[in-house]
Amino acid sequence: MGCFALLALSVGVMAQKAVRVESPIVTEKDFVWYVEQKNAWAEATQRNPHDEEAWLNYYNAARYMGWFGEQSDSLAREVMSQMKQAIPNTYTYNMCAYMAIKFGHGDGTDGDAYAEKALAMLPDDMRLKDYNEWVCYLAMKGDTARMAQMAKRFFDSGLYSEAVLRYSYNELAGMDQGGIYLSSGDAVIIPKWLIQEGMGLHKDKTIVCIPFLAVKEYREWLSRKLNVRFPAQQSGDFESYDAYEHALLQAIVDRYGSRVYFSTTTPEESYKPWRKNLYNEGLLLKYSAKPYDNLAVKRRNVEERYLLEYLLVAFKPDWTAGQRMSANYAVLLADLLPYYARHDRERYDWLMRLLVSGVNNTSLDEERKQSILQQLVGLEN
Secondary structure, three states: OHHHHHHHHHHHHHHOOOOOOOOOOOOOOOHHHHHHHHHHHHHHHHHOOOOHHHHHHHHHHHHHHHOOOOOOOHHHHHHHHHHHHHOOOOHHHHHHHHHHHHOOOOOOOOHHHHHHHHHOOOOOOOOHHHHHHHHHHHHHOOOHHHHHHHHHHHHHHOOOOHHHHHHHHHHHHOOOOOOEEEEOOHHHHHHHHHHHHHHOOOOOOEEEEHHHHHOHHHHHHHHHHHOOOOOOOOOOOOOOHHHHHHHHHHHHHHHHHHHEEEEOOOOHHHHHHHHHHEEEOOOEEEEOOOOOOHHHHHHHHHHHHOOOHHHHOOOOOOOHHHHHHHHHHHHHHHHHHHHHHHHOHHHHHHHHHHHHHHHHOOOOOHHHHHHHHHHHHHOOO
16 A cells, blocks of 8 residues: 555656646647646746746746636736746746737737847847747847848757758748748748748748738738738728738739749638639649649659658657658648659659658657558559
8 A cells, every 4th residue: 555655656746847848839748748837837936936947837838728728818827927026027027928918818918018128138048939939029020130130040059840941941942933932830930931041042932921910010011022012901991800811912912923822731711712723832832823734843843842852861859840741741742643653653662752751750640640651552543
């Protein structure tokens, strides 16, 4: 009985060990894990009320718990209240206060004031979360000079996933000169800024973060850059924000036509009005008013533009987003296999090897892997 109690106690202690709480883009966890980490980091802040690292992880765990619908934003709001009392004049508090307002559980509405205070106190040893937050903030404000500096510093830090960067490189490589890339989500937008500002490549392309269109400063910056006149968001002119967003995107489509691309990861609602005019060219959906041989363009991208050999190597540990993107090649490029099976067996063997490797080198569960691989084999004829 005593041994059993000791074992149970040991398991409980292990479960409560404080571990850095990363973005779900980097590593996904379940609700129980976030609960454990919230409790563990709460204890750490009680032991040392001035520990900024502990407060940041405490806040992140509470915020991600809200993603599961448990107590919604109330937990994160409570953590922010406690943090304000403990470390009000710190970088961590100001960064979290900015994020809290952005995510709807903050104190007040002037998130920019907190953001600028935090930027004035940037630590030398910035973390992935810091870079993510500030490169997005500066881009959203249309502050291209500071954003470029931040993106270059981010790239040089070596913190970003190599697999995610390579996927974004291939997306850009498949675009025409001066293309307009439309999408949303950190893992598809941020790496393209890093490639442009850190590597100096594909700077002719314009990266449009669709959710940022809700921000006036971003619309004004984009309007100037693309020389597009956007409709004003006057009360009563649009039945919903989605309708207004579609009007903004329509202005870009009207101006640039076939130079417009949507990522295949873009939520369908964002490109629904143009779905019948979107053609898959590999990793991207290209707008075209007229039908064309998009499979020929997809073959060109696979054979000449995409750098795919990295799929033969398992980048471990890698982010959850990076692994999903590696598996995504098999989903998006599988329709080329029947053509190659008939016309170019050597190319078929090459592509099949890459796609199979891209799936096998992920941490997807075995059932999901086999489902994707069986679809590949079934497409040979």
